[in-house]
Amino acid sequence: MSPQILVDGLIAGSMIGLGAIGVTLTYSILRFANFAHGDYLAWGAYFALALSGALGSLAGGALAAPIGPFSFGWSLPLAALAATALTAGLALLVDALLFGPLRRRGSSVIILVMASFGAALTLRSLLEFTFTSKPFYYTGELQIAVRFAGMRATPDQLLSLAVALVLVILVHLLLTRTAIGREMRAVAENPGLAGVAGVDVRRVVRTVWALGAVLACMAGVMAGLLIQIRPQMGLDLLLPLFAAAILGGIGSVPGAMLAGLIVGVGEAATVAVVGAQWRAAVAFVILVAILLLRPQGLFGRSDG
Amino acid sequence: MIDLFGYGAFFLSMALTYAIICLGLNVQWGQTGLFNVGVAGFVAIGAYASALLTTPDTPDRLGGFGLPIVAGWIGAALAAGIASFLVGALTVRLRADYLAIATFGVAVMVQLCLLNLQGLTGGPFGIGFIPRPFAATATNPALFAALNLALLLAVVAALYLGLERLLRSPWGRVLRAIREDETAARALGKNADRFRLQAFAIGGAIMGLAGAAQGHFIGFIAPENYQPMLTFQVWAMLIAGGSGNNRGAILGAIVVWGLWAFSAPAIAALFPPDQQARAAALRIVLIGVGLCAILLIRPRGLLGETRTVSRHLPKAKPKP
Numbered sequence: 001m002s003p004q005i006l007v008d009g010l011i012a013g014s015m016i017g018l019g020a021i022g023v024t025l026t027y028s029i030l031r032f033a034n035f036a037h038g039d040y041l042a043w044g045a046y047f048a049l050a051l052s053g054a055l056g057s058l059a060g061g062a063l064a065a066p067i068g069p070f071s072f073g074w075s076l077p078l079a080a081l082a083a084t085a086l087t088a089g090l091a092l093l094v095d096a097l098l099f100g101p102l103r104r105r106g107s108s109v110i111i112l113v114m115a116s117f118g119a120a121l122t123l124r125s126l127l128e129f130t131f132t133s134k135p136f137y138y139t140g141e142l143q144i145a146v147r148f149a150g151m152r153a154t155p156d157q158l159l160s161l162a163v164a165l166v167l168v169i170l171v172h173l174l175l176t177r178t179a180i181g182r183e184m185r186a187v188a189e190n191p192g193l194a195g196v197a198g199v200d201v202r203r204v205v206r207t208v209w210a211l212g213a214v215l216a217c218m219a220g221v222m223a224g225l226l227i228q229i230r231p232q233m234g235l236d237l238l239l240p241l242f243a244a245a246i247l248g249g250i251g252s253v254p255g256a257m258l259a260g261l262i263v264g265v266g267e268a269a270t271v272a273v274v275g276a277q278w279r280a281a282v283a284f285v286i287l288v289a290i291l292l293l294r295p296q297g298l299f300g301r302s303d304g
Numbered sequence: 305m306i307d308l309f310g311y312g313a314f315f316l317s318m319a320l321t322y323a324i325i326c327l328g329l330n331v332q333w334g335q336t337g338l339f340n341v342g343v344a345g346f347v348a349i350g351a352y353a354s355a356l357l358t359t360p361d362t363p364d365r366l367g368g369f370g371l372p373i374v375a376g377w378i379g380a381a382l383a384a385g386i387a388s389f390l391v392g393a394l395t396v397r398l399r400a401d402y403l404a405i406a407t408f409g410v411a412v413m414v415q416l417c418l419l420n421l422q423g424l425t426g427g428p429f430g431i432g433f434i435p436r437p438f439a440a441t442a443t444n445p446a447l448f449a450a451l452n453l454a455l456l457l458a459v460v461a462a463l464y465l466g467l468e469r470l471l472r473s474p475w476g477r478v479l480r481a482i483r484e485d486e487t488a489a490r491a492l493g494k495n496a497d498r499f500r501l502q503a504f505a506i507g508g509a510i511m512g513l514a515g516a517a518q519g520h521f522i523g524f525i526a527p528e529n530y531q532p533m534l535t536f537q538v539w540a541m542l543i544a545g546g547s548g549n550n551r552g553a554i555l556g557a558i559v560v561w562g563l564w565a566f567s568a569p570a571i572a573a574l575f576p577p578d579q580q581a582r583a584a585a586l587r588i589v590l591i592g593v594g595l596c597a598i599l600l601i602r603p604r605g606l607l608g609e610t611r612t613v614s615r616h617l618p619k620a621k622p623k624p
Contacts, residue, residue, distance in 0.1 A: 033401040035341070035408070098596055107603075110339045113401050114539065115599050117341060121536050122592030128585035235532065239412050242405045277420045284409040288394065291406065295398050 003151045005268045011157045011226065013264020014164035017257035018219035019237060020244035021171060022212030028188040028251030029208045030103075032112040036094065037216060038234030038241060039123040044087040044217025045224035045233065046127055049136055051086075052079035069155040071141040072225065080221045084214040091213035092206060094119055120234070127231040136229040138221075160222040167218060168257045171211070175253060180207055188251055236280070240267070243283040247290045249300025259298065262286070313449035315565060316558075320456040321518040323557035325538045327463050327550060328510030334548035334609070335476065336503040337483040339400065342391075342407030343511060343538050345414035348530035349387050350380035350512025351519035352418065355431045358520075365431075366424050373437055377516045384512020385505050392504035397497050411535065418527035430526025434519050452521060459517060460554060463510065467550050479503055533588065537564065540595045548609030555606060564591070 019041055026034045055075040056064045063075035098115050145152040175181035180203075186194040187204045195201045223233055244263050248255025266282045290297065325347055332338045340346075354376035359368030371379075391410055395403040418425045425431070436442070438451040470476050481489040482496045490496055519525045537560065545556020567587055575583040598605065 033405055035404075098600070101600055107599075108337075110337065110400050110404070111599060111603070113339055113341075113404050114543075115596055117536070117539070118592045118595040118599070121532070122589050122596070125585040125588035125592065129582050129589060132581060133585075239409055242408070246402070246405070278416070280412060280416050284413045287406065287409050291394050291398065291402065295402070 002272070003149065005272050006265060007151045007153050007157075008271075009265030009268030010261055011153065011161055011264070012267060013261035014161050014257075015219045015222045015226075015260075016237065016240045016244050016263050017260025018164055018167060018215045018222075019241045020248065020256040020260045021168070021253050022215045023241050023245040024248060024250055024252065024256040025184075025208050026212050027245060029184060030099070030112075030205065032109045032116065033242065035113065035116040035238065036120040036123060037212065038236075038238035039120050039127075040087055040091055040213050040216040040234070041220035041223070041237060042127055042229075042231060042234035043090055043123060043220070044083050044213070045220035045229045046131060047083035047086045047217065048076065048079045048221045049131075049138065049224065049229055051082050052076045052138060055079055066139075066141055069143075069146075070159060071143045071154075071156050072139045076138055076221075076225070080218065083221065084217045087217035087220075088210040088213040091209040091216075094123075095205070095209050120238075124231055124235060131231065133231055136224075138225050138229075156225055160226060163218065164222070164257075167215060168253065171215070172253050174211075180204070184208060239280065239287070240264075240283040243287040243290075246295075246297055247286060249297030252297070252299035255297060255299035310445055310449050313453045315562075317449075317453045317456050317521055318518075318565075319558045319561040320453075320460050321514055321521060322538065322541060322561050323460050323554040324456075324463060324514035324517060325511050326541050326545070326553035326557045327460070327467060328507045328514060329538055329542050330507075330547060330550060330553040331467065331510065332504055332507035333542065334550075334553070335471065335479045335483070336500055336507075337400075338392075338396075338500060338504050338507075339404040340407045340504075340507070341404045341535060342409070342411035342414075344530040344532060344534040345407070345411035346384045346388060346508045346511040347515035347518070347534065348414050348418060348525075348527075350384040350515030351525045351530075352425055352431070352515075353383035353512065354380040354516030355434050355519055355525055356424070358435050359431060359433055365422070365426055373435060373520060376520070377513055380516035381509040381513040384515065385509030388508020388511075389501065389505040392501045392508075396500050396504065411530075411532065415527055415530060418530065425527075428527060430524060430529075432524045434523050434525065436520055436523050456517060456521070459513075464550055464554065471550070475499070475502075536588075536591065536595070537561075540591050540598075542605075543595060543598050543603075544605055546605030546607040546609060549605075549607045552605055552607035552609075559606070560591075 019037065022040070023034065023037050026032075026037070052075040055078060056073070059075070063078070064073040066073055098119055099112060102112055102115055143154040143156060145154050146158070175184060183194065183199045183204050184207065186197070186199055187201055191201055194204075220233070223237070227233075240260075240263050244259040245256055247262065248257070248259035263283055263286060266286060267279050270282050271279050325343060329340065329343060332340050354373075356367040357369050357371045357379045358373055358376035360370050362368055387410070391406055392403070395406045419428055421427075436452070437455055438448055441448045441451060478489065478494050478499050481492075482494065482499055486496050541556040541560040542553055543556070544560055545554070546552030564587070567590065571583045571587055572580060
């Protein structure tokens, strides 16, 4: 495998990994596969697009001028920060309107999955309604790739990779070193028992949605920066997200990130060897292989 | 008058092809509790299988084999049934939502194959000139429409009667027992995974048949007909009609297809011509909100499931 495939794969995989962490957290704590997660990613990207456009026009050219080697000005990082808050708000709103009432009624897992499927299509079509299906870009700047040891990557790509790694480490520390992280793990283990032990389960649920949405938003902004912003971007990423979450083992944050990178490298290798039109097949092949060979995933526990 | 009849027959025939898909989904979800997010994929497998078998020989693609339509329909049901069996075998013993994820993957994969395996599927342009039933009567549009409608009515009726019989058979009782209380069913010596797999394959085969029926009715198929949107519509139909109830599945298909068909001109009228793509997106939003609202407000749908124990017992009371 050429080193260039590895670089491309790691960059794409870091976005998949960030999204997969959200999927794996909601899956392990709320106990259902959320089909709307891909669309949180897309909404995050569009929130950042709208905000960065507004910031750019408010501040004149001052915020739009590219920072150093990157293709975007200060308006994008500021907008991305605000967009994470908005995406978290969106995830909490969907939970308050849809998943929360269903949970309280004691609906079965599969009703929640179905509701998330309905939410996914609604969210996606709302984006298409608002922004049309035309692709958007954060910036029109062209970037020259940096060369190192026979590989090429743009500064934007390297920055995304770095941000993704920092975020994963932060989430890992949050889960393992803080009180709320411990509470989250307790609820994942046994919600009833955690509640009896004084854990505010509803607060944990809100934290999980917010955390998953923040990561989804960051992944969406990266995908928008490196590729393009389309209403369908969430749908296209959904299967890779699920494949990575299951490959990593449900509930495992490092597992989700590592698996995201594996899926990303697999996609890059497929594009190079077989052809770009088969890229979307990689996630399915990985999914089938992991369900056949090791359904609990790389770092998961076998609990059926 | 003829036009009105023609439109009515066309509308009902399309609704009936959806009703067949709904009946298939009802075997999987309504009776057994298996969640299939890849309905569109299985319908597509059936549609393409039948098209390959029945179209006349085409130079730049495999087949067609020019077989009679009946052979195409049987082939469609077999192909989709086998595909469902394989997906089911992979996931049925795992967590419930792994099946959902795997079927979603199947739909993505089928879509990818339809687009890329040009030598088999005709690529993005799809397959045309699929023979239509009663093509000999095509010179008389009213008779042609009536015969096609009658054929689809017969298929739906036959499936309905067959499935109702199955529902009241020991096999149907085991399925519901597994859905309601798997541990109890297992304790009585029922192999839950095997029954689930059978139900999933039968449901998939019915979806494949529906795909074939739809393909032959329209005469043309293309990958864009089998987007996640189709899966979503069928789910909305089954949930609205009442999952677990075969009459509900048929009623839901007709009602939701009616709302879908008649909302098009209504919403289109609200938007200027250059905004029609937006109008189409808004229609999907309405269906999505509708599905979520039914789940929240009236989870049992228009006609809820009726409690059926055995066909040998007198008419059972509705579920409380």
